[in-house]
Amino acid sequence: MSMPESRYVAVLLLMTLALPAAAAGGKIAGPNLGQVLPNTEAALPYPSIYPDGRGLPAGHGNAVDGRKVYDAQCTACHGSAGRGGSGGQLISHGPLTGPEPDPAVDNYWPFATTLFDFTRRAMPMTAPGTLSNDEVYAVTAYLLNLSGVIGENDDINAETLPKIRMPNRDGFVWIDVPKSPR
Amino acid sequence: MTRRKKISTPTIPTGVAPGANPSGLNRRAFLQGGLALTAATTGGKLSAAEPPLPWLHTPGAPLTNYGQPSEQERKVIRWITPNRQVPGNGVSWTPLHELEGIITPSGLHFERHHNGVPQIPADQHRLLVHGLTQRALSFSIADLLRYPLRTRLAFIECGGNSNAGWNLEPLQTKAGYLHGMASCSEWTGVPLSTILDEAGVAPEARWLVLEGADAIAMNVSLPLHKATDDCLLALYQNGERLRPENGYPLRLLVPGWEGVLNVKWLRRIELSREPVMARNETSRYTELQPDGKARQFTFVMGVKSLITTPSPGAVLSRGLHELRGLAWSGHGRIKKVEISVNGGKTWTQAELQTPVLPQCFTRFRLPWQWRGQAAVLKSRATDEAGNVQPERTKLIAERGRAGYFHYNAIVAWALDSDGELSHVYA
Numbered sequence: 134m135s136m137p138e139s140r141y142v143a144v145l146l147l148m149t150l151a152l153p154a155a156a157a158g159g160k161i162a163g164p165n166l167g168q169v170l171p172n173t174e175a176a177l178p179y180p181s182i183y184p185d186g187r188g189l190p191a192g193h194g195n196a197v198d199g200r201k202v203y204d205a206q207c208t209a210c211h212g213s214a215g216r217g218g219s220g221g222q223l224i225s226h227g228p229l230t231g232p233e234p235d236p237a238v239d240n241y242w243p244f245a246t247t248l249f250d251f252t253r254r255a256m257p258m259t260a261p262g263t264l265s266n267d268e269v270y271a272v273t274a275y276l277l278n279l280s281g282v283i284g285e286n287d288d289i290n291a292e293t294l295p296k297i298r299m300p301n302r303d304g305f306v307w308i309d310v311p312k313s314p315r
Numbered sequence: 316m317t318r319r320k321k322i323s324t325p326t327i328p329t330g331v332a333p334g335a336n337p338s339g340l341n342r343r344a345f346l347q348g349g350l351a352l353t354a355a356t357t358g359g360k361l362s363a364a365e366p367p368l369p370w371l372h373t374p375g376a377p378l379t380n381y382g383q384p385s386e387q388e389r390k391v392i393r394w395i396t397p398n399r400q401v402p403g404n405g406v407s408w409t410p411l412h413e414l415e416g417i418i419t420p421s422g423l424h425f426e427r428h429h430n431g432v433p434q435i436p437a438d439q440h441r442l443l444v445h446g447l448t449q450r451a452l453s454f455s456i457a458d459l460l461r462y463p464l465r466t467r468l469a470f471i472e473c474g475g476n477s478n479a480g481w482n483l484e485p486l487q488t489k490a491g492y493l494h495g496m497a498s499c500s501e502w503t504g505v506p507l508s509t510i511l512d513e514a515g516v517a518p519e520a521r522w523l524v525l526e527g528a529d530a531i532a533m534n535v536s537l538p539l540h541k542a543t544d545d546c547l548l549a550l551y552q553n554g555e556r557l558r559p560e561n562g563y564p565l566r567l568l569v570p571g572w573e574g575v576l577n578v579k580w581l582r583r584i585e586l587s588r589e590p591v592m593a594r595n596e597t598s599r600y601t602e603l604q605p606d607g608k609a610r611q612f613t614f615v616m617g618v619k620s621l622i623t624t625p626s627p628g629a630v631l632s633r634g635l636h637e638l639r640g641l642a643w644s645g646h647g648r649i650k651k652v653e654i655s656v657n658g659g660k661t662w663t664q665a666e667l668q669t670p671v672l673p674q675c676f677t678r679f680r681l682p683w684q685w686r687g688q689a690a691v692l693k694s695r696a697t698d699e700a701g702n703v704q705p706e707r708t709k710l711i712a713e714r715g716r717a718g719y720f721h722y723n724a725i726v727a728w729a730l731d732s733d734g735e736l737s738h739v740y741a
Binding site: 166182183184229238258310 | 445514607
């Protein structure tokens with residue numbers, strides 16, 4: 134079902150031909166008011182975290198510690214051990230096919246780094262961004278342990294997290310943009 | 316609409332010329348019907364005495380700083396479906412069935428927030444552009460307001476709009492509460508390409524990672540080719556500065572692409588080689604298919620249309636009606652909209668109200684004589700790229716029912732012989 138590359142190129146070509154002149158060729162110059170900053174990444178509250186681990190901060194944690202964080206911070210919305218609650222089921226143990234597919238972190242999420250990134254910037258929803266990096270690593274480890282991809286004492290940090298291969302890593306087909314080699 | 320007694324219904328429908336479309340669809344019906352109606356009115360006995368009109372004899376209300384809709388239109392509101400534990404995480408739907416034309420009033424533009432609406436002082440907001448650029452730049456809102464501005468109309472549609480269509484049973488609610496996670500505004504802002512040129516995009520950059528200033532710091536990735544094509548750093552909506560719930564003081568407009576990319580409260584753009592694989596482009600806004608694989612980066616909103624008047628819940632009386640609706644496509648302009656009153660057996664082309672603009676709501680209308688027969692009303696849109704809105708059975712045969720996002724099938728309203736309208740799969 135992915136768009137063949139030739140069709141993609143054809144669509145791009147059509148879009149280019151349909152562009153108004155100002156956007157297609159004639160660039161719209163601005164007054165150059167942007168303030169030039171030195172290296173900004175260090176100052177960001179949430180640097181982007183890529184699947185290869187770029188952007189991950191110092192710190193570490195394991196599932197044993199993570200369970201304590203989870204039970205204190207997460208169960209109200211996500212239920213015990215990632216099941217139940219109104220905030221979206223985190224752990225499924227269910228199938229992705231059949232009449233009632235049940236996607237969740239363990240069987241659907243393609244990258245472990247996403248779990249760290251989203252937890253750090255968005256959770257808990259009543260006070261996002263308040264967990265320490267160690268707590269985020271730990272709760273990430275707990276969910277990865279519940280997902281069956283790490284042991285409960287495995288140390289999760291900037292080195293080990295991107296090496297974890299999620300079960301559904303290859304389960305996605307890019308539709309509107311060609312997949313670049315990784 | 317109130318139900319009328321079914322008495323003295325004319326056996327020959329008013330305004331249908333001999334040989335007219337037997338379905339009752341006739342683009343000239345209003346002209347003919349209008350003449351017939353005039354004759355009937357002048358022939359009847361009308362009292363000349365009007366009821367008292369007190370507003371003719373008392374001074375009206377004083378001037379106001381900011382106008383509001385009539386008190387009598389207070390029912391025309393967004394319908395809110397929140398997460399009860401987190402009230403700022405949810406949706407409010409545009410009441411498409413109450414509106415006309417193609418512009419959604421700013422206060423009725425749909426909302427999808429992940430953790431509430433931040434109240435951001437404009438003078439404290441900055442836009443950071445960095446990553447694979449020659450220089451990292453920071454812009455204030457006052458800076459951006461000095462840049463050359465461009466204005467265009469565009470719809471924004473949540474990727475999850477119309478998702479009740481995947482349900483096994485048709486949800487019985489009004490048109491806007493099924494399909495109103497789509498709205499259309501006039502947007503004014505700085506072309507994103509201008510700002511990217513100033514930063515100097517490195518040749519190896521292929522993606523932008525966008526980040527909002529809300530309480531999930533919502534992040535998502537956008538291909539560079541779209542960013543330099545037609546995206547706007549939007550500052551104004553329908554002539555005034557953005558509403559807080561639409562991203563004040565700055566949002567991105569990504570014409571025709573799924574709503575989540577139109578990042579509200581935009582605070583950061585990072586140029587990169589690859590997508591960041593954020594939660595909202597992996598675990599959400601992807602579509603699980605029957606084979607267990609998921610569609611990802613399904614950016615373009617497919618061609619869609621629906622009849623907004625009448626809408627489920629309405630009760631029709633016999634006679635001449637105008638079927639009215641909206642069509643749109645992320646692929647470009649709407650080329651045509653066809654209407655069927657017999658469940659898709661035959662189709663009649665509706666009139667498209669100009670202007671017909673790319674990635675914009677298009678209003679369609681078609682007169683219809685309802686003679687009291689059971690009917691199934693459908694609209695089917697075709698866009699200029701040749702995409703045709705699919706029947707629901709075809710969409711589900713291709714995608715299954717678990718994908719949740721990007722539902723754009725033909726919408727059917729059934730009319731029974733009592734004139735009651737309901738949502739059906741047909």
